[in-house]
Amino acid sequence: MRLGINLGYWGAGMDGDNLAVAQEADRLGYDVCWAAEAYGSDVPTVLAWVAARTESIDVGSAIMQIPARQPAMTAMTAATLDSLSGGRFRLGLGVSGPQVSEGWYGVKFDKPLARTREYVEIVRRAMSRERLSYEGEHWTLPLPDGPGKPIKLTVHPQREHIPLYIAAIGPKNLEQTGEIADGALLIFPSAEHIEETALRHLRAGREKAGLTMDGFDVCPTLPLAVGDDINGLADMFRPYTALYVGGMGSRKQNFYNQLAQRMGYEKEAAEIQDKYLAGDKAGAAAAVPHQLIDQTTLLGSVDRIADRMQAYAAAGVTTLTLAPAGFTLDERLAALRAGTDALERSGLTA
Numbered sequence: 001m002r003l004g005i006n007l008g009y010w011g012a013g014m015d016g017d018n019l020a021v022a023q024e025a026d027r028l029g030y031d032v033c034w035a036a037e038a039y040g041s042d043v044p045t046v047l048a049w050v051a052a053r054t055e056s057i058d059v060g061s062a063i064m065q066i067p068a069r070q071p072a073m074t075a076m077t078a079a080t081l082d083s084l085s086g087g088r089f090r091l092g093l094g095v096s097g098p099q100v101s102e103g104w105y106g107v108k109f110d111k112p113l114a115r116t117r118e119y120v121e122i123v124r125r126a127m128s129r130e131r132l133s134y135e136g137e138h139w140t141l142p143l144p145d146g147p148g149k150p151i152k153l154t155v156h157p158q159r160e161h162i163p164l165y166i167a168a169i170g171p172k173n174l175e176q177t178g179e180i181a182d183g184a185l186l187i188f189p190s191a192e193h194i195e196e197t198a199l200r201h202l203r204a205g206r207e208k209a210g211l212t213m214d215g216f217d218v219c220p221t222l223p224l225a226v227g228d229d230i231n232g233l234a235d236m237f238r239p240y241t242a243l244y245v246g247g248m249g250s251r252k253q254n255f256y257n258q259l260a261q262r263m264g265y266e267k268e269a270a271e272i273q274d275k276y277l278a279g280d281k282a283g284a285a286a287a288v289p290h291q292l293i294d295q296t297t298l299l300g301s302v303d304r305i306a307d308r309m310q311a312y313a314a315a316g317v318t319t320l321t322l323a324p325a326g327f328t329l330d331e332r333l334a335a336l337r338a339g340t341d342a343l344e345r346s347g348l349t350a
Helices: 015-028 043-052 071-084 098-103 112-127 171-180 194-208 230-236 238-247 255-262 266-277 281-286 290-295 302-315 329-346
Strands: 002-009 032-036 058-061 089-094 164-167 183-187 217-226 298-300 319-324
Touching: 002 015, 002 217, 002 329, 015 032, 015 043, 015 329, 032 043, 032 319, 043 058, 043 071, 071 089, 071 112, 089 112, 089 183, 112 164, 112 171, 164 171, 171 183, 171 194, 183 194, 194 217, 194 255, 194 302, 217 230, 217 302, 217 329, 230 238, 230 290, 230 298, 238 255, 238 266, 238 281, 238 290, 255 266, 266 281, 298 302, 302 319, 302 329, 319 329
Parallel strands: 002 032, 002 319, 032 058, 058 089, 089 164, 164 183, 183 217, 217 298, 217 319
Antiparallel strands: none
């Protein structure tokens, strides 16, 4: 099992800190450094900056927003980043949610599975540098009855095949991800539930495409905090968990809330959402069960974290992406180093 690092969203006064974290992850031998975008910093600019200041770590978008760009533009960006980084780019895509898609990008959040499938097909076709033509429900290239003609990408990516990941939560999205992508970006993964909530759906998609899980990258992100006070460390992530389970999306379209329900927290997920949507964020955070946090983060001593890493590897995770917590840069860097120590103690290194 490999390790990754997730910088999250750039900005909030942490620009220099995030770069230092990426550089330390590069020095420690982490496999990939991911960055995110929603309605703040854009991810290609961040990854170009990180790639220019690191040596060997891969850089990946987790995620690049599908509603933000035409698929041909995404193919151009991916090819450019792969070329500039010396073949270190990984393309992670996602449809976001209705609030961001419609409120920020002005793109209707409808038929997300079909849109994602067409988007991936166009991106792959464009990155292969064949002349681009496509007839689908959501995109038609070139536009009919006009001056447009099929043209091909002029930038040469470093590699013939740029790894393509999709952020997936729901069963249908997971199955499609297994069918059309090279990897899955997962959030709130529990080693105890990941087979039921994710892997069986990914496997079904691979089988539909006539493929196995060999070479498919199962890549969840877990917050990481090191220390002896497990309860205190878990409390650090209460607002984070409450935000996603309670406030990310509408009452009917909160994919994280639905995931918590599939993990067996139906009653708790409903209470968290009720309080969060009523404006009681503190009450929502207090309602998050300790067990839910402990199952979806890496908390405690290096030995305890090593044990959890073994559980994730046994469950089928191939790249474990860490989001090291800390109020200072030194704390985040220490957590980053603890991650490599834990991996070594787990016996999972190659």
